[in-house]
Amino acid sequence: MSEALLEAKGISHGFEYTLFDDVDFVLKATESAAIVGRSGSGKSTLLHIVSTFLTPNEGSVKLLNKELYALKESEIEEMRRYEIGIIFQFHYLFKGMSAMENVNVATMLSGEEIDENLLEKLEIKEVMDHKIGDLSGGQQQRVSIARVLSKKPRVIFADEPTGNLDKETANLVMDVLLEYTKHNDAALLLVTHDNEMASRCDKTYRLEEKQLKEYA
Numbered sequence: 364m365s366e367a368l369l370e371a372k373g374i375s376h377g378f379e380y381t382l383f384d385d386v387d388f389v390l391k392a393t394e395s396a397a398i399v400g401r402s403g404s405g406k407s408t409l410l411h412i413v414s415t416f417l418t419p420n421e422g423s424v425k426l427l428n429k430e431l432y433a434l435k436e437s438e439i440e441e442m443r444r445y446e447i448g449i450i451f452q453f454h455y456l457f458k459g460m461s462a463m464e465n466v467n468v469a470t471m472l473s474g475e476e477i478d479e480n481l482l483e484k485l486e487i488k489e490v491m492d493h494k495i496g497d498l499s500g501g502q503q504q505r506v507s508i509a510r511v512l513s514k515k516p517r518v519i520f521a522d523e524p525t526g527n528l529d530k531e532t533a534n535l536v537m538d539v540l541l542e543y544t545k546h547n548d549a550a551l552l553l554v555t556h557d558n559e560m561a562s563r564c565d566k567t568y569r570l571e572e573k574q575l576k577e578y579a
């Protein structure tokens with residue numbers, strides 16, 4: 364059986380009111396899972412909790428066999444830099460640099476070669492020498508995905524990775540993310556409003572009534 368890369372136990376969190384209560388969640392190697400739910404139900408908050416960015420009010424998160432919120436800040440930084448890939452709506456691209464220079468930063472960290480195939484699949488190969496600021500929002504989003512995958516992360520967290528893409532491009536991005544996950548013994552957790560993209564994952568969960576329920 365595949366090993367668990369992410370294990371969340373008894374997670375409760377909220378701000379003015381409780382968003383979710385006593386949530387358990389496991390994600391295994393090669394597995395992809397989507398979280399859907401109404402706007403404001405707490406999907407992004409849950410994603411932040413399991414991806415190192417927010418300590419829950421209650422519960423524990425084990426990521427790559429490390430008890431997340433017992434780690435020192437420097438260990439968490441290390442994990443973000445080398446072991447996990449984060450694709451959030453706001454992407455952290457360096458605006459003044461070209462797309463290729465941005466991806467180079469990641470390959471320098473991973474010690475991997477730039478995967479030309481990946482750039483081709485994401486349909487950004489032709490624009491890699493353009494400055495980030497000269498690319499469209501959707502192109503920038505795909506450059507940020509190329510950069511994250513070039514790092515060869517073991518777990519990928521994505522918040523609306525296909526949010527501002529047309530359907531065809533969205534499917535292409537999903538192809539790339541799912542293929543990466545299977546071929547690299549990695550895991551993918553994504554938050555989306557797009558049921559069609561969610562249904563392409565191995566598992567779909569809905570956050571409702573303060574619980575995470577798996578879709579049949």
Ligand SMILES: Nc1ncnc2c1ncn2[C@@H]1O[C@H](COP(=O)(O)OP(=O)(O)OP(=O)(O)O)[C@@H](O)[C@H]1O
Pocket residue numbers: 378379382400401402403404405406407408409
């Ligand atoms: N740092 C914070 N401080 C206070 N309230 C917050 C904070 N972060 C999120 N919230 C609140 O928690 C609730 C859930 O937000 P969250 O972004 O997790 O929902 P979501 O399900 O991802 O929504 P959407 O689908 O609209 O992106 C919202 O009411 C939001 O205002």
